[in-house]
Amino acid sequence: MRERRTPKHVGTYNKNLVLEVLMKQGPKSRAELSRITKLTKTAITEIVEELLSKNFIVELGQVNTTRGRRPTKLSINPNLLVLTLDLSGILIKGAIVNPKGDILMMDSVKMREIDDLLRLIERLYEPYKEKIVAISASVPGLLELSSGKVILSTSLNWRDVNIKEIIEKKFPVPFYMQKDTNAGILAETWYGEGKNYRNFFYLLLTKGIGLGIYLNDRVLDGYDGIIGEIGHTIVEIDGKDCWCGKKGCLETVASIPVVLEGYEKNDINDALHLAIKGGKMEKAIKYLGLSLSNVIQIFPPQAICISGNIPKEVLNYITERIKEYIIPNIFPQLRSKINFYYSNLGENSLILGAGVLGFIKYFNR
Numbered sequence: 001m002r003e004r005r006t007p008k009h010v011g012t013y014n015k016n017l018v019l020e021v022l023m024k025q026g027p028k029s030r031a032e033l034s035r036i037t038k039l040t041k042t043a044i045t046e047i048v049e050e051l052l053s054k055n056f057i058v059e060l061g062q063v064n065t066t067r068g069r070r071p072t073k074l075s076i077n078p079n080l081l082v083l084t085l086d087l088s089g090i091l092i093k094g095a096i097v098n099p100k101g102d103i104l105m106m107d108s109v110k111m112r113e114i115d116d117l118l119r120l121i122e123r124l125y126e127p128y129k130e131k132i133v134a135i136s137a138s139v140p141g142l143l144e145l146s147s148g149k150v151i152l153s154t155s156l157n158w159r160d161v162n163i164k165e166i167i168e169k170k171f172p173v174p175f176y177m178q179k180d181t182n183a184g185i186l187a188e189t190w191y192g193e194g195k196n197y198r199n200f201f202y203l204l205l206t207k208g209i210g211l212g213i214y215l216n217d218r219v220l221d222g223y224d225g226i227i228g229e230i231g232h233t234i235v236e237i238d239g240k241d242c243w244c245g246k247k248g249c250l251e252t253v254a255s256i257p258v259v260l261e262g263y264e265k266n267d268i269n270d271a272l273h274l275a276i277k278g279g280k281m282e283k284a285i286k287y288l289g290l291s292l293s294n295v296i297q298i299f300p301p302q303a304i305c306i307s308g309n310i311p312k313e314v315l316n317y318i319t320e321r322i323k324e325y326i327i328p329n330i331f332p333q334l335r336s337k338i339n340f341y342y343s344n345l346g347e348n349s350l351i352l353g354a355g356v357l358g359f360i361k362y363f364n365r
């Protein structure tokens with residue numbers, strides 16, 4: 001949410017800092033805000049007045065206690081809601097979230113055509129239409145954030161689909177999107193263990209393999225949304241054809257669908273366990289580990305968060321095994337400095353990340 005500290009951006013930076021504290025830490029008084037943000041009381045008063053006038057925040061009632069009147073607490077307006085979408089899974093998920101990250105309603109659909117997605121949005125939108133301020137999505141694939149276009153997503157089977165135009169034509173609120181790995185980072189830094197780190201990697205295992213990079217408190221956006229395509233770095237010279245048009249990409253060896261080939265089961269847990277026993281998972285983890293160790297040499301992170309829409313015990317297994325392929329392949333000086341963990345936000349992390357994005361964009365529009 002924070003902008004670079006140039007004079008032009010100081011006002012926006014400070015306003016966002018106050019909103020960020022209220023979103024992450026809950027209701028605070030003016031004095032508490034001043035202490036936490038290190039902004040003067042006068043600055044806080046000005047910012048609070050502006051945010052109250054825009055209805056972004058509200059004053060909670062004063063509480064009288066035996067020790068006198070406690071100062072009024074300020075809170076993000078709880079009546080602002082965002083409709084969020086996670087387009088990464090086999091099922092497309094949608095939800096209504098509030099600024100605290102509570103999910104008020106959730107629904108999903110198996111998408112065959114875009115109309116299925118629009119009907120899902122409609123079902124979520126109708127009951128809350130008075131309060132929804134934005135629709136916000138976590139999207140897999142190559143995106144052009146400036147236009148709202150999905151350039152290519154094999155996971156969605158979309159090429160040059162301007163999803164922003166399609167959704168804004170039908171619903172009277174702004175649409176925002178972010179690459180799925182970056183939505184995941186937002187969720188981690190807002191609600192997960194990621195809030196403890198200034199630099200970390202977010203490895204996302206869905207149908208593809210993506211790497212979100214959080215560097216010096218900032219989510220790396222890359223050039224107009226293309227970033228962290230670790231799944232399309234070459235790991236086998238003259239290897240198998242990849243959907244991206246190249247050969248031997250990491251995704252051709254280590255993506256979850258590749259690991260599960262030959263173990264088609266109704267239950268993904270059963271299939272994953274067979275893949276672990278049969279050694280296919282081990283090969284995938286080895287390649288993932290080697291690829292990550294290459295990136296670590298370039299941007300050493302404080303932590304690596306492993307996430308994906310697979311069961312937590314499998315994420316835990318991957319997290320434990322992957323260290324064995326990373327540690328010997330990075331500088332000894334780095335070995336004890338990197339924390340490995342799997343995201344405990346579970347399967348809703350991309351929904352929550354898209355929610356954070358929606359609020360940030362709404363407050364800065």
Ligand SMILES: [Zn+2]
Pocket residue numbers: 231232233242243244245246249251
């Ligand atoms: Zn590729």
